[in-house]
Amino acid sequence: MAYRRSIALTAALALTTTSLTPSPAHAGTPSGPNAVVTWNVNAQNEIYEVARQSPATAARSFAMVQGAVYDAVNAVTGVRYEPYLTAPKARHGASADAAVAAAASDVLLSLFPEQAATIQAQYDTALAAIPDGRAERDGVTVGKKAAAAMIAARAGDGAFDPDSWNISTEPGQWRPTPPTNIQDGAWFADLRTFVLPDAAMFRTAGPPALTSAAYTRDFEEVKAIGGVNSTVRTLDQTQSAKWWHDRRLTEWAMKHVYKRQNGSWPRRST
Numbered sequence: 001m002a003y004r005r006s007i008a009l010t011a012a013l014a015l016t017t018t019s020l021t022p023s024p025a026h027a028g029t030p031s032g033p034n035a036v037v038t039w040n041v042n043a044q045n046e047i048y049e050v051a052r053q054s055p056a057t058a059a060r061s062f063a064m065v066q067g068a069v070y071d072a073v074n075a076v077t078g079v080r081y082e083p084y085l086t087a088p089k090a091r092h093g094a095s096a097d098a099a100v101a102a103a104a105s106d107v108l109l110s111l112f113p114e115q116a117a118t119i120q121a122q123y124d125t126a127l128a129a130i131p132d133g134r135a136e137r138d139g140v141t142v143g144k145k146a147a148a149a150m151i152a153a154r155a156g157d158g159a160f161d162p163d164s165w166n167i168s169t170e171p172g173q174w175r176p177t178p179p180t181n182i183q184d185g186a187w188f189a190d191l192r193t194f195v196l197p198d199a200a201m202f203r204t205a206g207p208p209a210l211t212s213a214a215y216t217r218d219f220e221e222v223k224a225i226g227g228v229n230s231t232v233r234t235l236d237q238t239q240s241a242k243w244w245h246d247r248r249l250t251e252w253a254m255k256h257v258y259k260r261q262n263g264s265w266p267r268r269s270t
Contacts, residue, residue: 090138
C-alpha cells in the first residue's frame with residue numbers, strides 16, 4: 001500500500017500524464033484552462049515568488065498542495081486511483097475545476113495566511129469561470145474536504161521546529177558558507193515523511209573517515225569542480241548544477257507548457 005501511495009503522490013507532484021480517458025459517468029470535461037496547471041502556477045507564486053521558501057521547505061508546501069489536489073480530482077472523477085489520504089464522496093457531475101480550486105486554495109491559505117488577499121482573488125477568478133450551480137458547489141465541497149485532510153495530516157509534522165545545525169570549526173564538521181552563512185532547514189531531517197515509512201530507511205553510512213584516501217579524493221574533487229572559477233568543470237556540469245538548484249522549477253514550467261498545448265484533462269495532470 002505504501003508503494004501505491006508513493007506512486008500516487010509522485011504523480012501529483014510531478015504533474016505526469018496517464019493514458020486514461022475521462023469517463024462520461026464522472027465529472028464533465030472542463031472547457032477552460034487546465035485547473036491543475038493553473039493552481040500549480042498559483043502555488044509557485046505563493047511558495048517561491050512571495051514567500052521565497054528554500055527548496056527544502058518548498059518541497060513540503062508543494063507536496064501538501066498537490067497531494068490535496070490529487071485526492072480532490074481523484075474523488076470527483078470516480079476514484080480511479082488509490083487515494084493519498086482521503087476520497088470524499090462526490091456526486092455525479094461534480095466540477096473537477098471547482099474541486100481543484102478549493103483544495104489548492106485552502107491548503108495555500110493554511111500555509112500563507114498573510115497572502116489571503118491574493119489567494120482569495122485567485123479562488124474567486126477560478127470559480128467565476130465555472131457555471132453557478134450544484135456541480136460547482138459539489139466540487140468545492142470535495143476540494144475543501146481533501147484540503148482539510150491534508151492540513152490535519154501535516155499538523156505537528158516537525159516543520160519549522162527550532163532545530164539547528166551543529167556548527168563547528170573542527171576538520172570535517174559543517175560550517176555556514178559566507179557571505180550569506182545560510183543554515184535554514186535543519187528541521188527537515190526530522191520532518192514526518194509523506195510516503196516513506198521511515199525517513200532513515202535509505203540513509204547512507206555517512207562520509208568516509210577524515211584520514212582516508214577516499215575522503216581526500218572526494219574533497220579534492222569537490223574543490224576542483226565546485227570552485228567558482230573552476231577550470232575543470234564542464235559546461236554540462238555547470239548547467240546541471242543550475243538546473244537542480246532552480247527554485248522556479250523550470251522542469252515544472254516545461255510540463256505546464258506541455259499540458260496546455262495538449263489540452264490535458266485535470267485527472268491526467270494530477
